Amino acid sequence: MTSPAPPSISALPRGHEFAPVPFAVAPGDVRAYLAAVGDAHDYRGLVPPLAAVALGLAALQAQLSLPGGALHTGQEVEQLAPVRAGERLTLSGRIAQRSERHGSVIAVIEFDIAARGDTALRARTTIIAPGEGA
Amino acid sequence: MPIPPVTRTLSQAQLEAYADASGDHNPVHIDPEFARTTPFGGTIAHGMLVLALIGEMMYAALGERWAAAGRLKVRFRAPARPGDTITASAQPAGDGAYSVQCANERGEVLVEGRASVGGAA
Numbered sequence: 559m560t561s562p563a564p565p566s567i568s569a570l571p572r573g574h575e576f577a578p579v580p581f582a583v584a585p586g587d588v589r590a591y592l593a594a595v596g597d598a599h600d601y602r603g604l605v606p607p608l609a610a611v612a613l614g615l616a617a618l619q620a621q622l623s624l625p626g627g628a629l630h631t632g633q634e635v636e637q638l639a640p641v642r643a644g645e646r647l648t649l650s651g652r653i654a655q656r657s658e659r660h661g662s663v664i665a666v667i668e669f670d671i672a673a674r675g676d677t678a679l680r681a682r683t684t685i686i687a688p689g690e691g692a
Numbered sequence: 693m694p695i696p697p698v699t700r701t702l703s704q705a706q707l708e709a710y711a712d713a714s715g716d717h718n719p720v721h722i723d724p725e726f727a728r729t730t731p732f733g734g735t736i737a738h739g740m741l742v743l744a745l746i747g748e749m750m751y752a753a754l755g756e757r758w759a760a761a762g763r764l765k766v767r768f769r770a771p772a773r774p775g776d777t778i779t780a781s782a783q784p785a786g787d788g789a790y791s792v793q794c795a796n797e798r799g800e801v802l803v804e805g806r807a808s809v810g811g812a813a
Contacts, residue, residue, distance in 0.1 A: 587713070594709040595744035596700050599751055604759040608747040612740050616715035626719045626726060630739035632767045640760040 564623045568663040568687045572656040576669075578648050581617040583610065585643040605641040611681045614649050614671050622667075625688050631664075632684035639678040641671065648672045654682065661689045695753040695782040695790060698745050702737050704774040710741045736771035742803055743768075745780035746792050750807055753782075757809045764792075766805030772796060782807065 583605045591609040592598070605613075611633065641647065651669030658664070664686050671679040704724075711717045716738055719726035727735040743766060750758045772778055777797040782790040789808035795801050 590709075590713040594706065594713040595741060595748070596706065597744065597748040597751075599748065601751070601759060602756065604756065606744075606747055606751065606759060607762045607764070608740060608744055612714040612716070619715060624718060627730065628718060629720075630768055633739070633743060634765040635763065637758075637760060637762045640756070 561620075564619065564621050566623050566625055566687070566690070567628065567653075567665050567667075567685055568625065568690050570622070570653050570656070570665070572653055574653040576618060576621045576649075576651045578650045579617045579621070580646065580648050581613070582646055583613050583641065583643055587613060588643045603643055605643055607635050607637045607679065610637075610641050610671055610679050611635050611683070614647075614669060614679075614681065615667075615683060617649050618651060618667070618669070624685065628685055628687035630683065631686050632666075632682070634680075634682040636680045637678070638680065639673065639676060641673050641678050645673055647678075658689060663687050663689050693753065693784075695749060697779050697781040698749040698752070699777060699779040700745060701777045702741070702772055702774050704735060707735060707737055707741065707774060710738055714738065714740065716740070732771055732773075734773060736773055737776075739768040739803070742772045742778060742794050745778055745794055746782075746803065746807065749780045749782060749792075750790075754809055761810040762807065763809065764805065764807045766792070766803050768803055770800055770802045772802050778802065 654668035655666035667683045782792045792807045794803040
């Protein structure tokens with residue numbers, strides 16, 4: 559039995575709240591991220607802010623799908639406290655903005671990542687995606 | 693404080709590695725046949741892969757302060773393609789923040805915005 563596909567970002571209304579997602583960024587995840595981006599620095603057990611954003615978005619994939627033509631058009635990140643590899647994290651997110659233009663949907667996903675009970679990172683990701691009728 | 697630039701040439705293999713590492717398998721990044729049907733005419737890099745050059749540059753200059761309190765706000769203005777040589781650079785913005793960008797070897801600005809640590813970005 560397979561789970562139903564998550565809804566497309568194009569179908570989600572402004573104000574939609576995602577269920578909080580528990581996740582962790584394992585040391586191996588950080589190594590794989592750094593190898594992929596070609597960054598040879600030693601982060602001394604910390605998760606690079608942009609790795610936390612990328613893997614946070616991955617943690618939302620059970621609740622959100624992006625159609626093949628979706629493009630990332632903007633990114634904000636504010637690191638409030640260090641995130642350590644392997645620690646328990648919780649992502650809370652919502653569709654903060656949504657508009658339509660020329661058959662495409664422009665959506666802003668706003669999310670927080672909490673570590674040790676406090677918000678460690680805030681992010682806003684802007685995506686443009688084909689509309690439902692496209 | 694001057695921040696040294698970071699330059700790297702992208703490859704299709706790197707896009708595929710980033711897709712696996714990030715879980716973002718959007719076919720416009722990893723499926724050349726699909727990508728040929730898009731307005732881009734071929735695969736393009738994940739915006740976050742290009743942006744990672746700015747993250748690397750800021751960490752190299754600021755170390756753990758960046759990992760603990762970095763702030764970044766950017767727009768993705770144009771796509772990067774496999775084979776492009778991308779340079780991330782930063783210029784002081786006069787208020788403790790930096791104007792940052794990624795540009796290709798033709799001088800096209802692909803990503804631009806502001807970065808800071810624990811201040812207004």
